[in-house]
Amino acid sequence: MKIITGNDLATGAVVWWTGTEWSPHVDDAADTHDAAPIIAAEEAARRVNGAYAIDASQTPEGIRPAHIKDRVRALGGPTVRLDLSLKPADPAAANWVL
Amino acid sequence: MYAYDNYDQAMVDARVAEFRDQTRRRLDGSLSEEKFRPLRLQNGLYLQLHAYMLRVAVPYGTLSGAQMRVLGDIADKYDRGYGHFTTRQNIQYNWIQLKDAPDILADLAKVEMHAIQTSGNCIRNISSDQYAGATADEIIDPRPYAELLRQWSSFHPEFLHLPRKFKICVIAAETDRAAMRLHDIGIRIVRNDAGEIGCAFYVGGGMGRTPMIAPLINAFVPLDHLITYSEACLRVYNRHGRRDNKYKARIKILVHELGAEEYTRQVEEEFAHLQTQGLEPPLAELARIATHFADPAFETGLPDEIDLTNPQFAKWVKTNTATHKAPGYAIATISLKPIGGIPGDASADQIRLMADLSRDYSFDESRVTHAQNIVLPHVRKQDLYALWQKLEAAGLATANLDDITDIIACPGLDYCSLANARSIPVAQKIAERFAANDRATLLGELKLKISGCINACGHHHAGHIGILGVDRKGTENYQLLLGGSEGADTSLAQITGPGFDEDGIVEAIDRATNLYLAERAPDERFLDTYRRLGMAPFKAAIYSKEPA
């Protein structure tokens, strides 16, 4: 699948395109094949900054970005400080990134 | 240390207002990201993996207690309770929101701090020796010269759109504690035969994709030509540095492609012209700045002996203190490398504690080192034990300065959008392996540096052992390098061979250090044994099919 990600302009938080809006959770990401006009419109409206399309796959655990960098972003924090991530209670979260 | 006068304060205040206006225009849409990006970078604001990151300048690594305290408060007020001290003596916050950035800069300006030109294609923070003003082996304190250069480089209208970033370092001792020759301009303050003080200019060093050691361009620039000569160096670079290829745009490439001789010729020609322009501040300005760096009121008649009954304290004194120029004093290094911790990180509470300790034990002054530790430059020997106890209680007393667990590591793929691999977990694994059974102490001085990508912010080329994270078909892989040195004997580390996964690199370092232990001559550091034996036996040991 193809999903779109970026950062919130004002806060810098990682966000994922759901089809209608931006969510902090990668599992909300929508399979989107014509990203360019969406990115252009959303950036022009300042609802996102630096958005780009990536490959991802649907897995039993949820949506898994193809590149490790985007998996780190999906985690929402560094693998070495899970308390700062979106999965503070999940000790396996760092392994999911790898 | 330097204190702003009204002019300096007005400049940082104007900068805050300028950035506030630029941020307003970005948020209301009148400024595009493409146009805003270089502006926010020149105020230290990156967009990283998880959020905006703000890099605050610590000029030549020097902080007052009040400044250090504000750095801790910023971590709590605007970030997530911690900061990261960097390999250029700055501090970074990883969870900044753009909408808060102007307020953060305003808070910093109240304590004479800023984030001016800590990123972007401009002259960056000017670094210096963390022992400046405290060590006996310097000709003079280099920091007034660094401050003169800081003011000259701030908002310099001709040099804000350079081909690439530009890093300057100023030292004044034969012992190079600041990796001077690995800078775009490295300056060593020297004395000539007539006893006059001047500046030796080394231009064209740097790490990154193509590491180079800066050649000597001019052995003695008199002090009253320091600014004009610097302008000449920068102008030649601005005019002729490559603009066609981002990876060949640093001055080191220009110096390398022209040759040091031709680059020098062009600089001297430009210098001759610029001398007619009256650019140089009078020596009285240098003298004015230098009055801020006069020695603190060192006491005399202080005891020289330290009670080393407590073995942990004794170890810390041995590893983490250095000789001070004033009798009865010592230079103390606070380790931000707890075993298994994140190199260079400090919590807001730890930062505020260090502020208090600098106030109570070090004439209200501390230094950030390029090895990501903190120095208290002027501690009475009789206070070392009390200081150590407070550090120990806060997890800041690891006795590992310059040993294999005192690792320099960039933030890596856990934080940085440029990275190919994570560096922090590798650092943690290595530290834990070598702290066990006191192996680190047995190995002695061993500077290990990790970069998560070729940009080399972890200075891996200058490591006795260096590690470079790469992307190998979508997985993290690590190259091992040996034999680098950042000191006066500057050398660039060489790659051993094929790379390793995370466990493999730890194993490989184990084998390399075992070989060192087996082969070392008396008093030889790892680096010395490597230089004596060469790569071949290390390569054989590392890639041997025999179990370790």
Added chain:
Amino acid sequence: MAAPQFRFRDDAPVAAPAVPVDAFNAETNATAVRLEPADDARALLPHLDRLQLVEVNFPGFMDGRGYSSARILRESGYTGELRAVGDIGVDQLNHLKRVGFDAIAPDTPLNPEDATRAFATWPQVYQKTVDGRTPIWALRHPQ
């Protein structure tokens, strides 16, 4: 071309079109030349007395060679119009003026209020350059 959006001269704007350096060298009666980033400003030094207008092009605002070109011309005694053209935003205005430009013609007209604010950003300056402003170090040590 249309008058530059910003001009700090009293004389009449130069009407002649600014020709590229090669053409300028060939036409002995040309009075207006256009410098591209890679052009050497010092090649113009023998011709300063017949030059009324030097345009310095900024095809991309990140390429800062034009700042050095401008300053070199002023340092060498050029007193004619020095005009910055091209990809110029509000945030470059102050620096362009400091290196000697007295006319600025951005490709896209700029918001006048933003521009006024930009020119007034710095109450003082740290460096001596060709704009006549007294640097802070001189204010600290009046001669």
